[in-house]
């Protein structure tokens with residue numbers, strides 16, 4: 001039997017990002033009302049937080065070009081993406097592009113932008129807390145509406 005020796009790395013942003021990418025996650029597109037426009041981005045920091053009360057959260061990178069708008073948003077919509085929706089995952093992760101190009105958008109809870117596509121799970125949330133943690137801020141949201149479909153959520157793993 002071959003025995004592979006584990007490697008020890010210096011802990012840097014680069015090595016941490018690379019090794020933590022091995023942890024499997026789902027992927028979501030979050031949307032919100034920005035300054036008189038819809039904003040949206042791809043995230044994999046989304047996760048369940050509490051069942052009662054119904055809370056979820058995700059982390060916004062302080063380097064985001066839309067940071068002020070995300071921190072001011074009073075709510076967000078989580079679209080958990082399916083395995084065949086990689087094109088939208090890439091579109092909403094790409095800076096300097098119109099992330100909403102070609103995507104029909106409806107008005108959801110409190111007028112928030114909702115993508116008019118079928119996704120495995122959609123949660124419309126009101127922000128109840130904003131916790132700065134290191135170089136991210138954790139946006140905790142109370143789930144107000146929940147819409148589910150049969151499609152299987154995408155999993156990312158390096």
Ligand SMILES: Cc1cc2nc3c(=O)[nH]c(=O)nc-3n(C[C@H](O)[C@H](O)[C@H](O)COP(=O)(O)O)c2cc1C
Pocket residue numbers: 027041042043044045046058059060061063064065066067092093094095156
């Ligand atoms: C798979 C994946 C997961 C991501 N997860 C997050 C995340 O959890 N939080 C975040 O702020 N940005 C995340 N990003 C980066 C954003 O999607 C976006 O590309 C980045 O924030 C730059 O855009 P912005 O300057 O408009 O915010 C992720 C990107 C990818 C491809």
